[in-house]
Structure formats: C-alpha cells, structure tokens
Amino acid sequence: xxTTFELADVVRFFGAxxxxxxxxxxxxxxxxxxxxxxxxxxxxxxEEACENCGTVRYSYNSCGDRHCPKCQAAKxxxxxxxxxxxxxPVKHYHLVFTVPHHLNAIxxxxxxxxxxxxxxxxxxxxxxxxxSHFGVETGAVAVIHxxxxxxxxxxHIHCLVPAAGYALDGKWKNxxxxxxxxxxxxxxxxxxxxxxxxxxxRALRKQNELSLFNNQIQQAYQTKWVVYCxxxxxxxxHVIKYLGQYTHRVAITNQRILNIAGGKVTFIAKDYRxxxxxxxxxxxxxxxxxxxxxxxxxxRFVKIRRFGIYNHTVKRHLELQFVPQVKPGIDTLxxxxxxxxxxxxxxxxxxxxxxxxxxxxxxxxMVTIRELPRIRSPARGCFYKLYYSLKFGxxxxxxxxx
Numbered sequence: 001x002x003t004t005f006e007l008a009d010v011v012r013f014f015g016a017x018x019x020x021x022x023x024x025x026x027x028x029x030x031x032x033x034x035x036x037x038x039x040x041x042x043x044x045x046x047e048e049a050c051e052n053c054g055t056v057r058y059s060y061n062s063c064g065d066r067h068c069p070k071c072q073a074a075k076x077x078x079x080x081x082x083x084x085x086x087x088x089p090v091k092h093y094h095l096v097f098t099v100p101h102h103l104n105a106i107x108x109x110x111x112x113x114x115x116x117x118x119x120x121x122x123x124x125x126x127x128x129x130x131x132s133h134f135g136v137e138t139g140a141v142a143v144i145h146x147x148x149x150x151x152x153x154x155x156h157i158h159c160l161v162p163a164a165g166y167a168l169d170g171k172w173k174n175x176x177x178x179x180x181x182x183x184x185x186x187x188x189x190x191x192x193x194x195x196x197x198x199x200x201x202r203a204l205r206k207q208n209e210l211s212l213f214n215n216q217i218q219q220a221y222q223t224k225w226v227v228y229c230x231x232x233x234x235x236x237x238h239v240i241k242y243l244g245q246y247t248h249r250v251a252i253t254n255q256r257i258l259n260i261a262g263g264k265v266t267f268i269a270k271d272y273r274x275x276x277x278x279x280x281x282x283x284x285x286x287x288x289x290x291x292x293x294x295x296x297x298x299x300r301f302v303k304i305r306r307f308g309i310y311n312h313t314v315k316r317h318l319e320l321q322f323v324p325q326v327k328p329g330i331d332t333l334x335x336x337x338x339x340x341x342x343x344x345x346x347x348x349x350x351x352x353x354x355x356x357x358x359x360x361x362x363x364x365x366m367v368t369i370r371e372l373p374r375i376r377s378p379a380r381g382c383f384y385k386l387y388y389s390l391k392f393g394x395x396x397x398x399x400x401x402x
Contacts, residue, residue, distance in 0.1 A: 006069075006070075007254055008036050010285060010292075013285055018290060027298070032289075035069075038071065040060055041060060043061040043374060051367055052358060076247060081350055083240050084240050087162075090162050090163055090164040091177070092160055094230040095228065095229050095230070097157045098226070098228070099118065099196065103217070106204070107146075114155070115144055117196065117199050118144065123142070124195050126308075127307070129187075136164070137165045138309065140306070142305050143304050144158075145157070147294075151294075163182060163232065164309075180232075181231065185226070188227045188229070190225070193221075264283065
C-alpha cells in the first residue's frame with residue numbers, strides 16, 4: 001500500500017526549523033538534502049515508453065544515500081542473495097548485543113569510536129566463547145543498529161553466528177549443540193559487559209575524557225546487561241533473510257509515517273512492553289527529525305562487518321595455513337553459484353518486481369527514449385546554503401522558502 005506521507009515531506013516541513021534550533025553537522029545536512037530531492041526532477045532521470053502499448057513513464061534518479069528509505073530495496077535484496085551464496089550449510093544462531101541507555105551520552109560524544117569499540121567487544125566475546133566452549137575459531141556477520149521503535153538512541157548489534165569453525169589442529173569441526181542456545185546467555189552477557197566497558201574506559205582515559213563520563217560508566221556497571229539469543233535454525237537461508245531485514249533498514253520507513261499535521265508527525269511503532277503490538281506514536285515535527293539525525297552514521301563507517309571464518313582475510317589465511325588433506329576447504333562448503341543475470345533480472349527474481357515491465361499492459365517492456373537533465377531544486381538549495389554556512393562561515397539564517 002502506497003503511503004501518503006514520506007520522510008522527505010517531514011524534512012521539507014520541519015528541516016529549516018530544526019536547523020535553527022539544533023547544531024546540525026555538515027554530514028547531517030547533506031543527508032537531509034539528499035532525502036528531499038531523492039527520485040525528483042532535481043536529480044534528473046529518463047523518460048520511458050512501453051514497446052507494446054506506448055505508455056509513457058518518467059523515472060527519476062535516486063540519491064543513493066544509505067540513510068534514505070527509498071534507496072535500500074535493491075541493495076538489501078542483493079546483499080541477502082550474496083550472503084546466501086557464501087553461507088556455510090550449518091546451523092546458525094541470531095544474537096543481539098545491546099548496551100544500556102546510560103551510555104548514550106558517550107555515544108553521541110564520538111559515534112565512530114563508540115561503534116568501533118562495540119563491534120570489537122562483540123567479536124572478542126564471541127571469539128573467546130568459541131575457543132573456551134568448543135575449541136574452535138568460529139565467525140560472525142554483524143550489523144549495527146542505533147535506533148529503537150520510537151527513534152530513540154538505542155545502539156545494538158545483530159549477529160549471525162555459525163555453529164562450526166576450525167579447531168586448533170586445523171580440522172573443520174561442526175558444533176553439535178544439544179541445548180537451545182549456542183552459549184549460556186548469562187555468561188555471554190557478563191563477558192560482553194566487562195569487555196566493552198573496559199575498552200571504553202581505556203579509550204576515554206587515553207583522550208583524558210574519563211572524568212566527563214565516569215558517572216555514566218558507573219551506572220552501566222550497576223545495570224544488568226542481557227544478550228538476546230534465539231534458538232538455532234537449521235536452514236541458514238531463513239536466518240539470513242531474517243537478518244537481511246536489519247542490514248539495510250533505515251531508522252524510519254515511509255510506510256510507517258501515518259500523518260503530518262499541526263506541527264506533529266504520527267507514525268507506527270511496535271510496543272515491546274505490550275507483546276510488540278503496533279501502535280501510533282506522535283512526536284513534534286522538529287523532535288522527530290532531531291531523533292532521525294541521531295542515527296546518521298559517520299562518513300564511510302562500515303555498519304556490516306564479517307569476523308572469523310566469514311572474514312575474507314582470515315579465510316585466505318586459513319586456506320594457506322592448513323594443508324588440503326587435513327582441512328576440508330572452506331570453498332567446498334560454501335555455495336559457489338555465480339550469477340549470470342543482469343541486475344534488473346536479478347532484482348526481479350529476488351523481489352518479484354520487474355522495473356522494466358509496463359505497469360499498464362503488464363506484457364510490454366519499458367525502454368528509455370530520452371534522458372532528463374537535473375533541475376535546480378529550492379528545497380535542496382536551502383540545505384546546501386546551510387551546509388556552506390557551517391563549513392565556510394555564517395551566511396545568515398534561511399527561511400522555509402529557501
């Protein structure tokens with residue numbers, strides 16, 4: 001069902017007011033500017049016509065930003081397909097590592113450092129448990145999310161962990177776990193808590209910032225941490241598709257926005273305190289946008305990471321280190337089917353949507369008949385005006401008309 005309102009509408013209505021009240025970074029301004037003009041005439045496009053019935057359609061270019069809700073469908077479908085091809089045919093477990101909200105101030109102080117430390121603590125915990133419990137070098141595919149359902153800051157990492165790995169003697173070993181979970185949840189939570197807080201304290205001490213956040217860290221030590229673990233699923237493809245829901249998801253999708261009226265935005269959110277029932281939530285338009293900007297990742301930050309046997313560098317090292325007679329090569333366990341189709345054909349196969357199919361006659365193919373040039377957008381101009389004022393000096397405040 002097509003939604004009436006989009007995130008771009010929220011930015012158009014409340015972006016200028018947010019910029020007046022909040023010190024937005026140049027990156028945040030750039031992302032908001034891209035969202036405003038995504039799939040509009042401002043970015044250009046092409047005119048298409050059906051070979052069968054002659055129907056004409058105008059398709060505008062996307063902004064390609066990873067925070068834009070209009071630009072993730074193809075990337076998500078291709079990522080899932082690639083990971084399914086490269087996933088070991090063994091049991092996999094889905095784990096979620098979450099940190100308490102007491103540390104949010106430290107996160108906002110330096111997001112890149114905080115998220116890097118979070119990734120490192122997660123993998124160090126999983127790696128140590130792999131060795132201590134099963135004597136194997138296991139692996140993980142990890143994805144970071146920073147938001148909760150109401151757009152609050154809620155950093156957590158989703159992990160896909162295989163129940164297999166390399167033993168110290170170089171032999172491949174499948175983990176035959178009779179219990180429900182891969183590792184004891186309470187032990188895993190305690191180890192993760194200690195590793196992350198210790199590394200965070202060392203990083204803050206190195207920058208002479210520990211005294212600024214000592215109270216928050218002490219509160220985190222006194223809080224009970226819980227790592228969420230799901231029972232294993234033998235079908236790795238099902239787990240990957242489940243995890244794929246999180247990989248390229250943005251903080252808010254257009255489908256969740258219900259209404260924009262009276263200076264407020266109403267959207268759908270799951271209430272996990274009430275059996276994950278979907279309920280409408282209303283926020284002020286400026287507050288809605290402020291929360292959204294909290295989840296704009298640092299420039300070139302890698303939010304999907306592979307560790308252990310799923311890391312390409314480690315995999316090559318293992319192949320060189322162990323002789324073929326001892327090690328059943330990982331390439332023999334990994335599905336090696338290579339795609340021979342075009343991106344359009346691949347997207348149609350994965351999503352069931354053929355962008356080249358005529359929407360009217362359903363049989364003809366849409367072909368490009370002419371290119372559409374970019375058009376200057378007032379909405380985009382207002383954000384770039386503010387962007388340059390922050391970068392090169394004040395140029396005066398702008399109004400909602402740009």
